[in-house]
Amino acid sequence: MRLYKTEVIVLRDYDLGDQDKIVIFYSRRYGKIKVIAKGARRIKSRFAALVQPPSYDSVVIHKATRSGLDTLSECKINYPFIGIRKNLLRFAYSCYLAELIDKFLEEEQPNSHLFELLVKTLFCLERIRKQNLTLLMRSFEIKLLKILGYGLCLSRCINCGKERGKIQFLFISIKLGGLLCGDCQKEDKNRLEVSKKTVLLMDYLLCSSLKKTVQQSFDKAIEIELEAILKKYLSYQLSREIITSRFICTSEKLELKHPII
Ligand SMILES: [Zn+2]
Secondary structure, three states: OOEEEEEEEEEEEEEEOOOEEEEEEEEOOOEEEEEEEOOOOOOOOOOOOOOOOOOEEEEEEEOOOOOOOEEEEEEEEEEOOHHHHOOHHHHHHHHHHHHHHHHHOOEOOOOHHHHHHHHHHHHHHHHOOHHHHHHHHHHHHHHHHHHOOOOOEOOEOOOOOOEHHHOOOEEEEOOOOEEEOOOHHHHOOOOEEEOHHHHHHHHHHHHOOHHHHOOOOOOHHHHHHHHHHHHHHHHHHHOOOOOHHHHHHHHHHHHHHOOOO
8 A cells, every 4th residue: 555644735625526625735745636435525524624725734545556536545633724714804815826836836845845835834824913914915925926937137127238227217018027217118008117116125035034024014005016017927827817817806895895804
């Protein structure tokens, strides 16, 4: 019997027949993996409560001998993130993090830095004040892009190489993935204007820990500009819309009507 152990975050799950579930994990040692959790749909199943997103578990998985999916053999919860699950807006954000990981990565591409980033972001998401949640998401996005090799070039014009300090008006090329100077922006129809303060915020988010970042507060207009840039850049890199953005919008509206925290 071939078994392997790893720590995982539950990204999502869906039903398989009347009894079982397919669970997508992001694991520390093996990257994204898809397994069958047998009997997980039954109320009394030992797996039922453990394979719900965004739980942080330690698992033992039985490797499939031929083609077919691996099977969950043992599962122990490390941290259930009850605070996230109990709050619709925080849960919507956790689904957003999971969607980014799920869409950016193919199966079995391990990256311990990304796993650590996801775990730390979830712990912050569970604990921080509601006002800091959006900044936490921007910080995660920027760090994720850097780790995966899609980081925006912010030090100079990505087209001609002119240093940022010598550029009067800054633009961002979504297609090229970096800053453009006033001359080069003319050739990019989809370029976005970006303020110097927003570029400084991106520098800050890249260099600072999540914990330190979420203790700061920044001008809301700058955060909104950054959100728009990253949203376009992430969708461009993924070549598709990020579906959970809509879930976040709905949750924000409900939160405004019925504030819980
Ligand atoms: Zn240029």
